[in-house]
Amino acid sequence: MSDKQPDYITIATFVDEQCRNVSEINSKTFDEEKVPLGIQNLIRKHAREKFDKKVGRVARDVLATRVYDLQSEWKVAEQRRIARFIGDVPKYSIGTDIGKNISSNSDGKSLISRGGTSLHQLINDVYSLPIISPKESASERDTHLLQEYNNVRQSLTLQCDAIRLGETKLAEATKKVEAIQSLEEAVREEYGNNYTLAEYIPEFYSKLQLGLDEMRDLLEQVIKSSDTSPEKKQAIEAILADFNH
Numbered sequence: 239m240s241d242k243q244p245d246y247i248t249i250a251t252f253v254d255e256q257c258r259n260v261s262e263i264n265s266k267t268f269d270e271e272k273v274p275l276g277i278q279n280l281i282r283k284h285a286r287e288k289f290d291k292k293v294g295r296v297a298r299d300v301l302a303t304r305v306y307d308l309q310s311e312w313k314v315a316e317q318r319r320i321a322r323f324i325g326d327v328p329k330y331s332i333g334t335d336i337g338k339n340i341s342s343n344s345d346g347k348s349l350i351s352r353g354g355t356s357l358h359q360l361i362n363d364v365y366s367l368p369i370i371s372p373k374e375s376a377s378e379r380d381t382h383l384l385q386e387y388n389n390v391r392q393s394l395t396l397q398c399d400a401i402r403l404g405e406t407k408l409a410e411a412t413k414k415v416e417a418i419q420s421l422e423e424a425v426r427e428e429y430g431n432n433y434t435l436a437e438y439i440p441e442f443y444s445k446l447q448l449g450l451d452e453m454r455d456l457l458e459q460v461i462k463s464s465d466t467s468p469e470k471k472q473a474i475e476a477i478l479a480d481f482n483h
Contacts, residue, residue, distance in 0.1 A: 245309060250302040257293050316370075317383055361398045367391050454478065 293301075369388060372381040418435070425438045457474050 246302065246306045249305050249309070250298070253298050253302050253305075257298060260293075313380065317380070357401075361401065364391070364394045364398050367394075 369391070370384050372384045422435055425433055425435060429438070457478055461471050461474050461478075
């Protein structure tokens with residue numbers, strides 16, 4: 239009964255306050271010129287009798303008890319839901335195992351392609367989990383359970399953040415790998431299957447440097463030519479300055 243009393247007292251106090259507010263409204267006095275005082279007193283008397291009959295002490299206790307029972311049922315349902323969720327975490331393999339390649343199943347199919355639980359859907363579900371703060375009147379068991387739930391929620395959220403960041407980095411790395419593979423295929427088509435990027439890249443840069451040197455020489459000859467206008471010379475000098483950098 240000790241766990242029950244704080245919540246029940248809070249509810250009962252609230253019910254009493256609301257009834258008192260209504261009672262004060264019924265006790266207000268109106269302008270005697272518009273409504274004679276005797277009639278006002280008679281109306282207040284009948285209103286008070288009906289009000290007391292409807293919300294007497296017994297009725298208030300019944301109402302407070304009903305509200306308390308509904309609150310208790312809701313708390314139990316929430317505790318079961320949270321406990322069920324926490325118990326389901328290992329089943330979804332959320333934790334250190336989530337970093338493993340989900341396509342490494344015995345049938346060679348990924349979790350998503352097998353029609354199972356979507357990893358992205360799980361992540362969205364984790365982000366949608368509410369943050370629940372225990373009330374001051376909550377029992378020690380309720381507080382401990384909610385703290386455990388919030389700790390698990392925070393841990394899962396951090397892991398989901400890491401997964402999403404990893405997906406972004408993986409996508410960037412995949413694009414780079416695809417670009418390299420495309421270049422490698424183009425080199426093999428041009429020079430043969432035995433020709434590798436390790437051979438092609440140094441040779442490519444050597445040819446590129448040679449071509450740039452030839453272009454620089456040609457531009458310098460154009461500048462020295464008497465037929466070149468001052469404007470063209472200025473533009474070519476700017477290009478040569480970029481070459482020298």
